[in-house]
Amino acid sequence: MIEASQGTVTKKGIWSWMLFDWAAQPFHTLIITFVFAPYFTSQVAPNDVVGQSYWGYAVGIAGLIIAVLSPVLGALADASGPRKPWIFGFSLMGVIGSSLLWFVTPGASETTIIFGLLAFAMALIGFEFAAVFNNAMMPDLVPRAELGKLSGSSWALGYVGGLICLILMLGFMVGNTQTGNTLLGFTPILGLEASLHEGDRASGLLTALWMAVFIIPLFLFTPDQAPKAQVVGAIKQSLQSLWQTILRLPKNKSLASFLLSSMLYRDALNGLYAFGGIYAAGVLQWSIIQIGIFGILANVTGAIGAWFGGRMDARFGSKIVVGACILLLILASVLTVSTDRMHVLWISVAEQSDHSSLPDYLFYFCGALIGAAGGALQASSRTLMVDQAEPGKMGEAFGLYALSGRATSFIAPIAIALVTSLFASQRIGVTPVIALFVISLILLPKVQSRTR
Structure with a gap:
């Protein structure tokens, strides 16, 4: 196995690592945001409100599982060494779960709806x-001063991959x-049949x-950590290390503040991504095609935002x-919740029996803004996490990072689900994301950052 060494990784190795984002982003673009989620809520579930609630519970429960296990798995990877075996196993899990979504047909029975939600959660x-283990590889590839550019370029590449897939879907598959x-x-x-929504299901x-095709270069060309000499007792060692890190959190104000802040703003951002298409x-x-155009715009600005960020x-x-x-993102969220078919900034824009197109234009603008800010936010968050990590504990650190992103990941989707149901x-229903962004911003000043 090729061992990672900072400053000696070839360009081929670095680009192969970046291809993970290219390979994985279509899941977020097609499934979570712009194609399958709106299809599920509008065509599979009994109605939009029930569909949004079901989807929120699925995202929330899966997020809770991710939150509990990510730090443990990350610490275990640090104790054992290599990250690629973990990436392979969980990527296979994602590929199988995504493939099963084909069988979620329109107007499905309750059994099929549950099957679809389980496949999505898987x-x-x-x-x-x-992604936890892929992120943990990042600091071994380039010096600290280059991490911002590497993370931003990788996120941008991911957005381009998502954009290409979205164009393929809308231009050639979704009728x-x-x-x-x-x-x-x-x-x-x-031969995809439009009346059966086979394009959406595809x-x-x-x-x-x-994912299966473009993750291959990572396994072939990107160096990995060498196996540790003593693997026996790795589980106990990893759990002890994780527990000690957690116990030290109150004294490490920068790390604690970052984990708290990031768990809130990433939860809010994921809420926007998960429910943006459903909301539209x-x-x-x-229509799905209009939402797809919205998605194309958001992915273009996301790539630009991640690269520029x-x-x-x-x-x-x-x-x-x-x-x-x-x-x-706070600005974009406020503009979004103030807009519906008849209102912009809570002001009526209806013209007799005709609806103004202004809400559409504003929502396109919000999508572009969310895409750009979200891309830069996620890219810089990975770099800021590296600043908080202890040497030799990068897997554990990004496990905690995943925990911070998922420990409260049930709050946004379940809060959206509950508020949507409560007020019909x-x-x-999407107003809780604004409060999450505001609280996360209040926590940010205590976080330390460096560029070298």
Whole structure:
């Protein structure tokens, strides 16, 4: 096995590591946000409100499992050495779960709905755990001064991968149920039947295939940690190390503040991603193709934002970038919840019996803003986590990072689900994300950041 050594990793090894984001991003783009989630809530579940609630519970429960196990698995990986075996196993889990989504048909029975939610949860857990170990490899690839650019470029590459998959879906696979044609006016390829929403369901198959193919270079060319000399007792050692790190958290104000802040703002951001397409489908009555155009725009700005944010990270530091992005996401969230088919900023824009197109334009703007700020935020967050980690405990650190992103990951989706059910309103249902962003911003000043 090739052992990672900072400064000696080839460009091929670095690009192969970056391809993980390229391989994994379509799951978030196609399944969580723009294609399958809106399809599930609008065509599989009994109605939009019930669908949004079901989806919220699935995301929340899967997130709770990720939160509990991520630090333990990360610490175990530090004790044993290599990260690639973990990445392979959990990527396979994600590929299988995504593939099973093909069998979730429109107007499904309760049994099929549960099957679909379980398959989605399986895929989500697989992709998230694989990302934990991929992130832990990052500090071994380049010097600290280059981490911001590496993380930003990798996130940008991921957004481009998601964008290409979204264009493939909308341009060649997802057909309009009325015309039978795709966004580009073609008959769906591979005989996909628009009336049966086979294009929407194929999003899981494309996600699985994309991941299976493009993760291969990581295993072939990116160096990994060498196996540790003593693997016996690794589980006990990893748990002891993790417990000691947790006990020291009250004294490590920077790490504790970052974990608390990041668990809230990433939970809120994931809530926006998970329910953005669902919101557009239910509140603005957008079609899957309209949501897809929205997704294309968000992915373009996400790639630009991640790339630009990486450069700003290298120049001004990760903390500055994170704080600025949270402010932009608060603005986008407020604009979103103030908008429905008849209102913008809670002001009526209806013209007699015709609806103004202003809500559509504003929602496109919000999507672009969320994409750009979200891309930069996630890229700089990885770099800021490296600043908090102890040497030799990078797997444990990113396990805690996953914990901070998932320990409260049930709060946003379940809060959205509960508020949506309580008020019978999708628009009011997404308001909890604003409070999460605000609290996370208050916690950020105590976090330390460095650029060298």
